Amino acid sequence: MCITDVDRSKIEPRIVSLVRSWSAMPKDAAMPEACRNVMDAVTHQAVSSSEGGKRLRALLMLAAYAAFGGETAARSAMLDVACALEVFQTAALVHDDIIDDSDLRRGKPSAHRALEQDTGSAAIGRGLGLMLGDLLATVCIDIANGAADHMPNGTAMTSAFLNMQREVEIGQILDLAVEQAPLRDAEALATASLNVFRWKTASYTTIAPIELALLGCGLDPGNARARALSIGEPLGLAFQLEDDLIDVIGSSRATGKPVGGDIREGKRTVLLADAIAAASPSEQGELIAMFEAPSRDESDVRRAIDLFSSTGAVDRSHRRIEDLWDRALQAIRDCRLPEQGENRLTEACARFVPDITSH
Amino acid sequence: MCITDVDRSKIEPRIVSLVRSWSAMPKDAAMPEACRNVMDAVTHQAVSSSEGGKRLRALLMLAAYAAFGGETAARSAMLDVACALEVFQTAALVHDDIIDDSDLRRGKPSAHRALEQDTGSAAIGRGLGLMLGDLLATVCIDIANGAADHMPNGTAMTSAFLNMQREVEIGQILDLAVEQAPLRDAEALATASLNVFRWKTASYTTIAPIELALLGCGLDPGNARARALSIGEPLGLAFQLEDDLIDVIGSSRATGKPVGGDIREGKRTVLLADAIAAASPSEQGELIAMFEAPSRDESDVRRAIDLFSSTGAVDRSHRRIEDLWDRALQAIRDCRLPEQGENRLTEACARFVPDITSH
Structure with missing residues (x-):
């Protein structure tokens, strides 16, 4: 600490x-006030x-x-x-x-x-x-x-930094592309959304920090990348899933953010996909119509939150986060670090999923 | 050739x-069609x-x-x-x-x-x-x-490339800033516009190409930068001035671009500053009112073009371009290159100011 x-x-x-x-800005450039x-x-x-x-x-x-x-x-x-x-x-x-x-x-x-x-x-x-x-x-x-x-690994670090930047830019493009995904095929939408998380979020949130650190420690680039992916990919997905979940059910911590923002914006999320997949046919139709509409009002937001819970989508996200966190923990243990180092790294990783790791 | x-x-x-x-885009990412x-x-x-x-x-x-x-x-x-x-x-x-x-x-x-x-x-x-x-x-x-x-100079080349990118971004910021410059102080506006050209245009158009080439030839970074600036700065300014001039009087070549676009957009240019500086008090007031207005119609555009000519601003831009081109030529000669090399470089530079160099 x-x-x-x-x-x-x-x-x-x-x-x-x-x-x-x-x-x-250039100091010597003569520019009017x-x-x-x-x-x-x-x-x-x-x-x-x-x-x-x-x-x-x-x-x-x-x-x-x-x-x-x-x-x-x-x-x-x-x-x-x-x-x-x-x-x-x-x-x-x-x-x-x-x-x-x-x-x-x-x-x-x-x-x-x-x-x-x-x-x-x-x-x-x-x-x-x-x-x-x-x-x-x-x-x-x-x-x-x-x-x-x-x-050490100066050239590889520069390349890794640029690779991260490119991955995020591609992730933002995927994120915009997912807005055009049909809502009917919910499993495909869930997979696509998790893909977006991998590129848009995990890339720079959890993979690159570990990869750059390991390169800085002198690990060879292939090894640094493999370890960073094994810990960082599940951790980054868990982080984004928890962030999306907080938008629906609020956080155990006081984040000060109002809930329902993603729903109001009509964002295609894993939660939405899970809800559509598990909903009854009439609820399915309701959710799809709601998210295909140009906008959603407060009663839509409340109804969507209810359906995300009643269909079990919220529970499924919790389970997804727990599974991913377990994978990240296992990957940390596989590094066979000295105890103090392992604890330190685990603690830094746990900060990305506080609602899971604090209970 | x-x-x-x-x-x-x-x-x-x-x-x-x-x-x-x-x-x-990632091929392995499972995304809906x-x-x-x-x-x-x-x-x-x-x-x-x-x-x-x-x-x-x-x-x-x-x-x-x-x-x-x-x-x-x-x-x-x-x-x-x-x-x-x-x-x-x-x-x-x-x-x-x-x-x-x-x-x-x-x-x-x-x-x-x-x-x-x-x-x-x-x-x-x-x-x-x-x-x-x-x-x-x-x-x-x-x-x-x-x-x-x-x-050779791999690290210096990467730094020079990044420096160029940063200079252009700063130049774009200066370009937007100049839109807030008062039109009354015409000499200050001309100086500011030339400054914008240095950062926004010359940086990547003429300075960086020469600097990166000289680094690639193994010249030491300080020397490469100094030579690139001595040739590229006047050449880049001349290029942008000629570009702005073509917008007003058309080109001796067929560019296919309609004239007057910059005037219609109300752009603060060196030509405008020179016209305001040389205009009679009543013409000054007319130009300032025209460029402070939210938009300009076709008769405004024609009137501005007339004033740019009658005040001598067009001639002044021609002289500015000729002086800058002479400075670039002198800087090329100062490099004391073998004749064939000097000719080749001069020819590549002349392409940036074809209306001056073709007659």
Whole structure:
């Protein structure tokens, strides 16, 4: 616990410092004051958007690095790679919020919305938001690249970082593609949704943190990848399933999020697929009609939540999460780490599925 | 001439092959047919958006590589870096078209518009377009990185490629910022616009092609950067000024583009700044009112074109372009290359300012 708190206290200021220096606007460019104000607003937003994450991914990377015996001398380079991963997430979220036209992120205005307020123009705000996402996506590679130079497997680390970035981008494309999946074939929809989780979420949430840490410890790339997949793939799927479940039944912890958001948006989730698969024919028709409609009101949301429970879809998600967590645990044990390392890694992994691991 | 045609015939198929393999969707992911169709549409669009550029940047890189004595053995790696640069441009254009909400690109529907048609949804098409731009921006680094491994200065090449990408992103931010510049202080506006050109255009159009080529020839990074800036900065500014000029007076070549597009959009250009600076007080007021208005009609466009000519702004742009081209030529001569190399490089540079260099 203590080590993690030390890590957390180092991550936050390092992210701010890295983002501020890499996303700085040119000082020598002679620009009128009105332009300079816009440029300053973008740099300010780059830092603001980067702040306030839970840093689970960075903490997992540092825990895996310690567990697999990473050298203390290269620890600050590993910290920078962990920060790079968090900056990559920020870049992805900035674009995500443009795609979903979201107003809020981490309790603050989303980047494009904040920049709209700064400039007084929706079009310029959206353009600046899009560019800020692009800039942060470049900056995170710069950060990772610079740090990888000081570590074993430097070239492989850069490749793994780029591979992660590409997997997430493909995952976002799959996520949009799934919106076109027919609802009738529920088993196929469940499989497709789990696939989306693998690419869109597990890739950078749990697989890449472990893979990059193990590369940083000097494991050969094939081995690092195999271990990262065996732990990270089930863990990442469990994480996303729990996140979707919290959207329906709330969390045992106080997350402050209102329930039902995914249903209101009509999102194709594993929960929905499981509910359709287990529902009676008339309930099936009801769910399909509801999710094929252009929008859903509050009574639809309540009815969908009831059906997700009564059909057993919620229970099935719980079982799916438990099975996946067991697979992740087994994969950790298969690494045959020293006890302290195994405990540390298990603890970092457990943070991704708190509702399962806390009882 | 002949060598360039050989280069051109190699560039196009290599870009298609690289984009197709790096932006391929996962084959093993079990996805319903409807989703698979969307995934295929994105891969198809990745290739389609990548096709049909003039490839001036790639040709400049290969010409500089030959002129500075690049080794034949590493020529195919240099070709891949040149293709990576062209893919980066495609990525930037895909996002540019979303920011400007453009319907057309290179005579075909823009990427987000084509994907909107493929999916029957404006929101999904725009989301997929944004992600396609992200994916291509990652893919081009992958391509450059893979090629750099086979060249001298591999690490410096990767850094230079990332630096170019960051400069363009900053340039796009400056470009949006300039839209907020007051029109009254015309000299400051002209300086700011030239600054935008340096970051948004010269960075990847003329500076990076030369810098990457010289790194590929084994020049030390400081020297490669200095030479690339001395030739590429004036050349890139001249290129963008000529492009803006063609928008107002048309080209001596048949470009097929209608004139006046920038004026209709109300773009802050060096031409506009020069016209305001040289105009009589009443014409000044007229231009400022016209460009501060939310839109401009055909008679506004004609009137602006007349004023750009009568104030001498068009002539001033011509002189600016000639001076910049002279600076680029001098910088080429300062490299003291063998005659054949100097001619080849000069020819590749001249293609960026054909209206100046053809008479």
